[in-house]
Amino acid sequence: MPIQDKEARKSYNRRYELTHKDAIKKRKHLYYLANRERLLQVSSDYKKTHREIQRESYLRWTRKYKDDVLKHYGNGELACVGCGYSNVDCLTIDHLNNDGYEHRRAEGITGDKIYRWLRKNNYPKGFQTLCMNCQFIKRKTKQTPNLKGRYVLLSEDQSLPEIPRKDIVHIIMERDIVLLQANFKRIEK
Numbered sequence: 671m672p673i674q675d676k677e678a679r680k681s682y683n684r685r686y687e688l689t690h691k692d693a694i695k696k697r698k699h700l701y702y703l704a705n706r707e708r709l710l711q712v713s714s715d716y717k718k719t720h721r722e723i724q725r726e727s728y729l730r731w732t733r734k735y736k737d738d739v740l741k742h743y744g745n746g747e748l749a750c751v752g753c754g755y756s757n758v759d760c761l762t763i764d765h766l767n768n769d770g771y772e773h774r775r776a777e778g779i780t781g782d783k784i785y786r787w788l789r790k791n792n793y794p795k796g797f798q799t800l801c802m803n804c805q806f807i808k809r810k811t812k813q814t815p816n817l818k819g820r821y822v823l824l825s826e827d828q829s830l831p832e833i834p835r836k837d838i839v840h841i842i843m844e845r846d847i848v849l850l851q852a853n854f855k856r857i858e859k
């Protein structure tokens with residue numbers, strides 16, 4: 671007959687657990703063997719969704735940190751200070767004194783951790799937001815390029831205006847538009 675009183679049932683269960691350890695263990699094992707496939711599936715599903723949730727939240731936070739930091743070092747704009755290019759996937763943090771390698775090494779910063787580091791250290795001076803193209807230009811010329819407003823937006827047929835090859839700095843293609851950066855003032859086609 672089931673025990674009605676809650677407390678009495680609890681203490682009965684406790685006593686049972688203490689005196690029947692082996693039997694409980696055996697029953698659990700038999701249950702596991704009988705339901706092995708299903709239990710393994712449940713456990714793997716849990717791990718998978720849990721990992722996805724963790725990854726998503728990590729990416730969300732990293733993305734937010736990254737945008738905040740890039741905007742701060744882009745003088746309030748989520749864009750390259752050298753040319754104004756604003757595709758966030760191509761934006762990076764540039765060390766003004768070109769001591770990025772030493773700085774990362776000294777602080778133990780790898781990859782995207784630079785964004786967290788800058789935020790945590792209250793946005794120290796000595797950094798700027800540059801696109802990869804401007805990073806490469808700076809690496810070569812040792813100067814931050816000043817190319818803002820020198821884009822030519824081409825028409826849908828993507829044909830290039832007649833610009834001497836030597837004056838073209840770089841061409842960016844994005845879906846159906848082509849952005850061309852040339853070594854002189856803005857030209858409208």
Ligand SMILES: [Zn+2]
Binds near residue numbers: 751
């Ligand atoms: Zn740039």
